[in-house]
Amino acid sequence: MRSSRGGALHPLIELTLARLRELIREPEALFWAFVFPIVMSVAMAVAFPSSGDRPVAVGVLAGPTAETTMRVLAAVPGVDPRTLDEAGGLRALREGAVDLLVVPSDPPEYRFDPGRPESRLARLLVDERLKGAAGRVEPWTARDQPMTVPGSRYVDWLIPGLVGMGIMSTGVWGIAFSIVQARTRKLLKRMVASPMRKSQYLLAQVLARMVFLVPEVALPLVFGVYVLGMPIQGSVLAILGVSVVGALAFGGVGLLIGSRVKTFEAVSGLVNLVLLPMWIASGVFFAASKFPNAVQPLVQALPLTAVVDALRAVILEGAPLSAVAGELMLLAVWGVVPFLMALRIFRWR
Numbered sequence: 065m066r067s068s069r070g071g072a073l074h075p076l077i078e079l080t081l082a083r084l085r086e087l088i089r090e091p092e093a094l095f096w097a098f099v100f101p102i103v104m105s106v107a108m109a110v111a112f113p114s115s116g117d118r119p120v121a122v123g124v125l126a127g128p129t130a131e132t133t134m135r136v137l138a139a140v141p142g143v144d145p146r147t148l149d150e151a152g153g154l155r156a157l158r159e160g161a162v163d164l165l166v167v168p169s170d171p172p173e174y175r176f177d178p179g180r181p182e183s184r185l186a187r188l189l190v191d192e193r194l195k196g197a198a199g200r201v202e203p204w205t206a207r208d209q210p211m212t213v214p215g216s217r218y219v220d221w222l223i224p225g226l227v228g229m230g231i232m233s234t235g236v237w238g239i240a241f242s243i244v245q246a247r248t249r250k251l252l253k254r255m256v257a258s259p260m261r262k263s264q265y266l267l268a269q270v271l272a273r274m275v276f277l278v279p280e281v282a283l284p285l286v287f288g289v290y291v292l293g294m295p296i297q298g299s300v301l302a303i304l305g306v307s308v309v310g311a312l313a314f315g316g317v318g319l320l321i322g323s324r325v326k327t328f329e330a331v332s333g334l335v336n337l338v339l340l341p342m343w344i345a346s347g348v349f350f351a352a353s354k355f356p357n358a359v360q361p362l363v364q365a366l367p368l369t370a371v372v373d374a375l376r377a378v379i380l381e382g383a384p385l386s387a388v389a390g391e392l393m394l395l396a397v398w399g400v401v402p403f404l405m406a407l408r409i410f411r412w413r
Contacts, residue, residue, distance in 0.1 A: 080268040080275075101226045101284035105219060105292060119144040120186045123153045123162040133168045136197040137190065164190055220295065223288040224375035225348035227281055231307060232314045232342065232368050234280060237335055239269045239318030244331040252412040262410050266403065270315040274308070281307045285379070297382030305385050306378055306392070310371035313395040316402035317367070323410040342368035367398040 122145045124133050130147055137145040148156060148165070156162040157175060163186035167173035172194060176183035196202065246252050255265065281303065288294035296303075317338065325331045345359075346352055346368035355363055363369055370391035377383035385392065 080271045101223075101230050102287050104226050105223055105284060105288060120164075120182070120189060121162040122146070122186060122190055123148040123156050123165040125150065125153050125165060125167045127168050129168040133166060133172070133194070136193060137166075140189070140193050143189065143193075166190060166194075217294075219288070219292055220380065221376065222349070223284055223292075223294055224379050225372045227284055227307075228310065228346075228368055228371040228375050229343065229348050230280055230284070231277070231310045231371060233339065234276070235273055235311055235314030236318040236321065236339060238273060239315055240322035240325070240331050240335055241328075242269060243319070243322030244325050244328060247326060247413070248328070255412065263407055266319050266406060266410065269319060270312065270403075273315055274311060277307055277311050278304070296379050298378035299384075302378045302383070302385050303375065306371065306374045306388065309392050309395045309399070310367070310374075313367045313371075313398035316399040316406070319406035319410075320402040323406040342366050345369070347372050365394070367395055370394045370398075 120143050122137055122143055124130050124137070124145055124147050126147050126149050134145050134147060137143050146162070148162075153162070153165045153175075157165050157177070160180075163176065163180070163183045165175040167175065174187050174191065176187050178184060243252075285294075285296065285303070289296060321334050321338065322331060325334060345355060345363050346366050348368070352363050352369055352372075353360075374388040374391040374395075377388050378385075
């Protein structure tokens with residue numbers, strides 16, 4: 065791979081090594097790639113524990129019979145009752161501090177938000193207990209069989225989404241910003257006279273990005289397994305395969321964004337314009353299926369949706385690469401088409 069002129073390496077290798085040195089000198093890029101997913105995993109694990117670990121928060125409006133209602137609910141396992149006044153109860157209900165507000169009366173009045181599943185469940189549980197305390201006879205008592213399905217916790221579902229979001233953010237931001245930075249510093253203008261093609265420069269950006277892919281994906285997964293107890297059902301090779309194809313897809317998008325932009329303000333606006341819809345719609349923090357059917361074709365066409373769905377299928381369900389072939393094909397299109405477009409419209413100046 066040595067050139068005949070001065071023993072220099074091939075331009076593609078030289079460019080890749082130069083980009084790697086730039087990445088190492090950017091502590092903020094290392095933070096977003098390696099530290100941010102772990103911080104988010106811990107924060108979400110604390111904020112959204114398994115539903116079985118969280119007691120049902122019930123507010124009881126202060127009044128003459130509030131003490132009796134409090135005594136009944138305090139004896140129920142998994143219910144955390146508290147006495148509140150009118151203003152405090154409404155505020156707690158609005159802020160989610162309580163799932164249900166009980167007004168002791170005959171019959172009792174339940175105040176809750178029907179749009180919150182936990183509020184509907186709290187209403188059913190409290191209603192059953194208060195009716196039993198009033199003398200209702202149950203025809204039978206069901207047998208409970210508590211089960212914990214591996215990978216069913218929110219944090220287990222979240223971590224593959226964070227990994228996918230990290231692949232996207234690092235790829236698009238890192239590559240687009242690097243190209244614009246080189247253009248604003250007049251570095252690209254100097255490269256015109258070098259024995260280097262546009263394709264080599266663009267490929268070097270993607271190859272340098274791939275060097276950090278393995279630790280970027282492995283670190284949050286290892287943390288999830290050994291600290292948060294997340295199961296990994298699929299093979300390491302399948303996870304790596306999905307990650308590589310995803311990184312290539314987002315690398316192509318980053319190249320396209322940075323191919324003509326001349327200022328940091330412009331590249332920041334374009335990157336946010338591209339990434340923001342995927343942060344919201346691609347199912348990182350909540351299921352993409354919650355969006356209306358009318359927009360599902362657009363949601364499913366997003367590259368982040370494909371990466372997140374494929375990672376969750378492999379990690380949580382043990383799916384092989386053949387089971388996520390559709391997602392991989394979509395990502396391949398997102399990688400090839402933007403790269404070819406970037407190659408056509410790229411300008412050194």
